[in-house]
Amino acid sequence: MSRRLTRSSISHSGLTRFLDVDEPDDDEEWVTGDVSLISADNVRFRVAGLTLAWSSPVFADLLSLPGNQAEKVIPLTDNAIESADVIRIYLDLVSLNFGRLGIFYKSYTRWAALLANLTFFLDKYQSERGLKLLRSFGSEAVTLQRFSRMGDIIFASRVNDLALCFRILSSGNKKSKPAQNRRPLGTMDGSWQFSLALQSYEAASSIPFPFQWAIARAAEVEDRETTPRIFAHRFVEIMMTIYEQGRRRQFVKLTPGAMDLSGHPAFPPLLQTPNLDGYTKPT
Incomplete structure (x- = not known):
């Protein structure tokens, strides 16, 4: 059964890997980077974490939280x-x-x-x-x-x-x-x-x-x-x-x-x- 990401599936840190969810579509331009932003309509944007942190103190705080995954994922809803x-x-x-x-x-x-x-x-x-x-x-x-x-x-x-x-x-x-x-x-x-x-x-x-x-x-x-x-x-x-x-x-x-x-x-x-x-x- 197809399942979408919900708030309950987001870890305490606000950053998580997607498990048992629909695979997002990849944006054609944003394909490299150490952070994945997943849009509310399930499109993945791979972007440099430094760019996100520079652009927004909220993203900077999210990315500063501990996490042991190789690629951090920020789901947006x-x-x-x-x-x-x-x-x-x-x-x-x-x-x-x-x-x-x-x-x-x-x-x-x-x-x-x-x-x-x-x-x-x-x-x-x-x-x-x-x-x-x-x-x-x-x-x-x-x-x-x-x-x-x-x-x-x-x-x-x-x-x-x-x-x-x-x-x-x-x-x-x-x-x-x-x-x-x-x-x-x-x-x-x-x-x-x-x-x-x-x-x-x-x-x-x-x-x-x-x-x-x-x-x-x-x-x-x-x-x-x-x-x-x-x-x-x-x-x-x-x-x-x-x-x-x-x-x-x-x-x-x-x-x-x-x-x-x-x-x-x-x-x-x-x-x-x-x-x-x-x-x-x-x-």
């Missing part, structure tokens, strides 16, 4: 945030294999939900280095114009990088391409890329609601076309006000899967402080 797709991106990220992160250069529909799950993975394993690398990757991709048309602002908002949002919004007016989909929830023709009402519902809803609202509010009080930098500064000011009010009123819930007041997924604790590195507030 959360189907949402510990899937093979999430682990693959995480390992490529912390190994500086940015060239293997090409999924983010495709349509945002391919990666928006995956990116959200990745941020909760980073939070669970307290990977501040992983988050820093993720934001660095996004900044490089925006600079090289590798994201899709809406992908840049979706990515920047999903990783709570206000400095990157400022760069994107201050870059000036970008004409929208003629709409290919004229269904009620599809894209409409318009003169400004970040007019969210002209984007498809799916694109606009991929941006966390506070960012949507701040973009719309800033556009009401500043001329986004003739003074884009002033508009972008106003956006950052509004976002910081939202965060300050949120801290006072405890708007933000901290558990994975929790929703903010708008019904959108809240940022996990690791991401709740926005990135402002490189941003200079106007005097």
Whole structure:
């Protein structure tokens, strides 16, 4: 009878060999290393323990526990945030294999939900280095114009990088391409890329609601076309006000899967402080 790994089969140290369980499928890229990560959907990633320990204090603690097996095995069980797709991106990220992160250069529909799950993975394993690398990757991709048309602002908002949002919004007016989909929830023709009402519902809803609202509010009080930098500064000011009010009123819930007041997924604790590195507030 086929049996899957359960929590009861994990040793006290949290590291175990698999006995009497389905043999995991091997990932095609991650095939060497002294540690095996087994995803929740039963894919094995062999990776250097030093890489894991460097990337996360939680993994470092796990790997420091005593064990007499030649290869240490870390089984993961959360189907949402510990899937093979999430682990693959995480390992490529912390190994500086940015060239293997090409999924983010495709349509945002391919990666928006995956990116959200990745941020909760980073939070669970307290990977501040992983988050820093993720934001660095996004900044490089925006600079090289590798994201899709809406992908840049979706990515920047999903990783709570206000400095990157400022760069994107201050870059000036970008004409929208003629709409290919004229269904009620599809894209409409318009003169400004970040007019969210002209984007498809799916694109606009991929941006966390506070960012949507701040973009719309800033556009009401500043001329986004003739003074884009002033508009972008106003956006950052509004976002910081939202965060300050949120801290006072405890708007933000901290558990994975929790929703903010708008019904959108809240940022996990690791991401709740926005990135402002490189941003200079106007005097």
